[in-house]
Amino acid sequence: MTLMDPFGFGRAAFDYWRDSIERSVLYLDVMRERGNQYLEHMEQTKPSVLGFETEELLDGRTLPRPVNYELLRVLPPEGVEIDLQKRPFVVVDPRAGHGPGIGGFKPDSELGVALRAGHPCYFIGFLPFPEPGQTVEDVVEAEIAFVRHVIERHPETSEKPMVVGNCQAGWQVMMAAALEPDVFGPILIAGAPLSYWAGERGKAPMRYTGGITGGSWITALTSDMGNGLFDGAWLVQNFERLNPANTYWKKQYHLYDNVDTEAGRYLEFERWWGGHVVLGGEEIQYIVDNLFVGNRLSTAQLVTRDGRRIDLRNVRSPVVVFCSRGDDITPPPQALGWIRDLYEGEEDIIANEQTIIYCLHDTTGHLGIFVSGSVSRKEHTEFTANMDYIDVMPPGLYETTISRAEDQEESELVERDYLLEFSPRNFDELDNEVQHKPEDDRRFATVARLSEINLGFYRLYLQPWIQATITPESARWMRRMHPIRLGYKLLSDRNPLSVPLPVMADAIRENRHPVDDDNLFKAMETIASDQIVSNLDAFRDLRDSLIERVFLDTFGQPLLQAAVGLYGDAHVHRRRPGAEPEHRRFIENRQAELREKIAEGSHHEAVMRSMIYVLGGAPATDERNFKRLRASRAELEPSTRLCDFKHLVREQFFILKLDREKALNTLPILLKDRSNEEIDEHLRHLEHVLAASGELSPHAAERLDQIKALFDQARPEAVKVKAEAPSAAGKTEQGKTSAVTSANSAETAKTAAKPAGDDNNSAAPVTPKAVPKDDGKAVGNDEDNAAPDTPVKTEPKATTKSAQRKRPNRKR
Structure with a gap:
């Protein structure tokens, strides 16, 4: 069809006119079904949209x-x-x-x-x-x-x-x-x-709502108007106002434009979106005061009625x-x-x-x-x-x-x-x-103080009058007349004007005449719709930027902040909660408990400790390591439960964080009862699991070499002595593998393990450095994040009494 073809232009106009009329009737019929669905849903004793x-x-x-x-x-x-x-x-x-x-x-x-x-x-x-x-x-x-x-x-x-x-x-x-x-x-x-x-400027406009409305007194007013009940439709209305283009046009136009195919999906969602519930006035006031305006949950300021702090x-x-x-x-x-x-x-x-x-x-x-x-x-x-x-x-x-x-x-x-x-x-x-901004925290803290003041004035002067005039019946009537609820009822079978809609809609469905997207007038409709969306989005952006500017300028005033007692105190707002004395004692007791367990355990502890140490140098991990490790552990210990496995992982992680030097030096002690073949199997197991997520980085590979050297120290003495003779000759293959293990003989307690590389992941050997001793700080106060890369200085096996005791293998 072209503009030069008057008959084609007329046909396009007629086809579009007929299609738009049909779509309008079908759209109104869907809205009628939405209203009926809403009324039926709200009359149920236990309404739910759960699909199971x-x-x-x-x-x-x-x-x-x-x-x-x-x-x-x-x-x-x-x-x-x-x-x-x-x-x-x-x-x-x-x-x-x-x-x-x-x-x-x-x-x-x-x-x-x-x-x-x-x-x-x-x-x-x-x-x-x-x-x-x-x-x-x-x-x-x-x-x-x-x-x-x-x-x-x-x-x-x-x-x-x-x-x-x-x-x-x-x-x-x-x-x-x-x-x-x-x-x-x-x-x-x-x-x-x-x-x-919290929030990024230019986004998250809902966080300014409490300041713009003067605090939580408006919540108390709404609850009092509901005779102690807060209508959830007000919360839904707040959500809808965030995106007026979607609420007032785009969502509805999408249904109108695709009314032949979108009715089912639209009604399914509206069944939940329109299922408004009611909250108790005390509930919503607690939420607004302590969370929306006060932000007390994330700073451990909430205390239950029986005195328990919610941290x-x-x-x-x-x-x-x-x-x-x-x-x-x-x-x-x-x-x-x-x-x-x-x-x-x-x-x-x-x-x-x-x-x-x-x-x-x-x-x-x-x-x-x-x-x-x-x-x-x-x-x-x-x-x-x-x-x-x-x-x-x-x-x-x-x-x-x-x-x-x-x-x-x-x-x-x-x-x-x-x-x-x-x-x-x-x-x-x-x-x-x-994107935390401390200056914004002071503004929100000012809002929280003003909210308390305004709420106090409301409760003193207005609340008694409102509560005296509101009755249960008047509260129910106001809920029914809420604009959102009323919109559902007006387009339902309870409206006499909607009686012909289902008959007309059925007739249209039997003889539907949709137009193609290349219809000139249909294309113009789409352009007009996009323009409406753009205008509403521009209105939203202007409104949100204006609200943000008013909020920042108003509650950033030093005079206002001083009037509520906040100006000049850098710590009164969003104070990070400190550690409770009992929590500090918990940390100390936990440290002492872990120190006693460093040299206790069996090959399970040794393998897991080694795994965590090597993976500590990896940038990321995924489920493949876990599946291989858990599967192999199930083969070694069929009775191992996941909770025991979890306890083992966390305990060995903290042991490494608490005293890395001693944790690694005691690996031979944990393996002392294992045969040469069993130690070889443990090393193969480690390599198999570590290879699951791809090739090791040079840094992690150096750590694995270090672990291998420590495992070699645990080999039985008979194997070590046998390995020393060809090592003196200097040429046999067995001598090459025993060059490290012979360093653990009775005459020396020094390790020959290859140290881990420096922070630039260099593969070249470096001179071993002494690892700083534990200074009694809390668990985790270490510069490295999971398993540090400082070289290990080994100690004799009989350094501590706990190392001298014979420990039976424990099942995890």
Whole structure:
């Protein structure tokens, strides 16, 4: 069709007119179905969008402190087999205005991935209305009780459940694990904000909301207008305002433009997005005061009503933080800033025996972190498959990267399409994501002080009047009239004007006349739509930049900061919590305990200690090392449980960090009862495992040579004496291999082991240097991150009494 063809132009105009009318009717009919679906969903006693069959195990309303939460067992779909020997998997859903079920409302989800992997799965959901007097602490205690119940249901496995907390459920899970660290296995927090003051300028506009509204008094007002209940639709409205182009145009136009194919997907998502729930006024006030505005969780300032401090440093389970740069609700600084708030550096994390792993997605939005099918098939599949490996990783800070398995060596050891690799990180690298600005902290601290003042004035002057005038019926009426809720009801079968819509829509579907994309008017429609999106995005950017500028200028005023008592005090805001006296004593006792164990153990301890030492010089590691090591250990010790394996890894890691010189020098002692053939087998085992992730770096290869020399010192004396004779001749092959082992004779205690190379990974030998003795610092206060590269100075075998005692081989 061309403009010079009037008949073609007219046909194009008529075809587009007819198609637009048909699409409009079909669109309105989908919106009618959405309204009906909303009303039906909200009338259910226990509405949920969970896409799996479940059975109720525990009702939170029956607990000593009743809550509107419940524990469900997820029944496997047909054809899926569950292995009860595997670690249980628990998903905790976010309660942030929407209904439950988002963590498993389709097959490609967190629950779907875990079920296909054969794990017993459980889901912690909630009901639409809270119990009277319910608090956040009650919810946290209920989640602890639920996880304990899951553990009791699986006596056949010694592994603690892996717990997944999405969005707001993430900080609840972390609070629970800080109070009861022995209950939780590996923890995955997806899109969970724990450090609310953090954020990059020009992004994360939600963090300014508390300052612009004058603090949390507006939350108290909203709860009082609801007769003590806070309507979750207000939270949903805040989310929608972040992206007006998507909320008011793009999402709806995408349905209109593809109404023939998009109706099912649209209705499926709207079933959850429109399932608004209600929170207790005391609950939401606690959340806003202590987290959104006060930021007290990430600085260990929260104390329970029975006097227990909620310190995230108490968490002993590995923590996986999954966030995205495309998330404007929980950007990476808010997901990772708590690490910077609590710890001085990566050595401080090691001293607290914590393993923290973070994974950054580049593009997905907030909901995509835990509902996107592509994310579930990739990231969540890898997290689930590697949970045992994550559970045995030594303490420290790591970042994960995901690559295609087919591009890797030893790809047969990777059972899936992708490989999850773990790389050690330091705080300088972490700061690139957190982008901490101390001057902004003072501004947010000023907001927190003003929020307390404004809330006090509200409670003194306004709250009594509002509470006296609001009745339960008026509160229900205001909830029904909320703009978001009203939008669903107006386009439903309860509106008499919608009666002809289904009849018209059915007639159109039977005789549909869609137009092609090359239609002139259809192309103009697409251009107009893009222009509307661009204009709304420009409005959003202008609005967000204006809000940020007003916030920074207002709360950065020295006069205002001085008026609330903050100006001039560099430490009053975001004070990093110090170590408690009992924690310092714990560190000291732990050090003393480990020193006594340095020369205790058997060949298991020797092999693991050597493995950690060599891998300490590697830039990254992945599941291939773990699979080979665990498989070979299962062959040597069939009764070895994963919890024993994890204990062995962590204990040997700390022994190396505490006294590296003595830890390496005692390797021959741990191997003294092994035969020459067994020592050779241990060395082959080490090389086999280390080769799983590719060729060793020169630095790691030098460390392996050093370990081989120490293992040679443990060979029986008969072998050494036999090896010395040809060594004197200087030419035989056996003499070449005994040049190192003969150095451990009774006449000398000096080692001939080749020292590890210097920091530039030079392969040339260097002159051995003395290793600094332990100075009594906390575990992990060492310049090297995992296994230092300083050469080893060996000592005689009978240096200590513990070395002289005969120790039986222990099963791990």
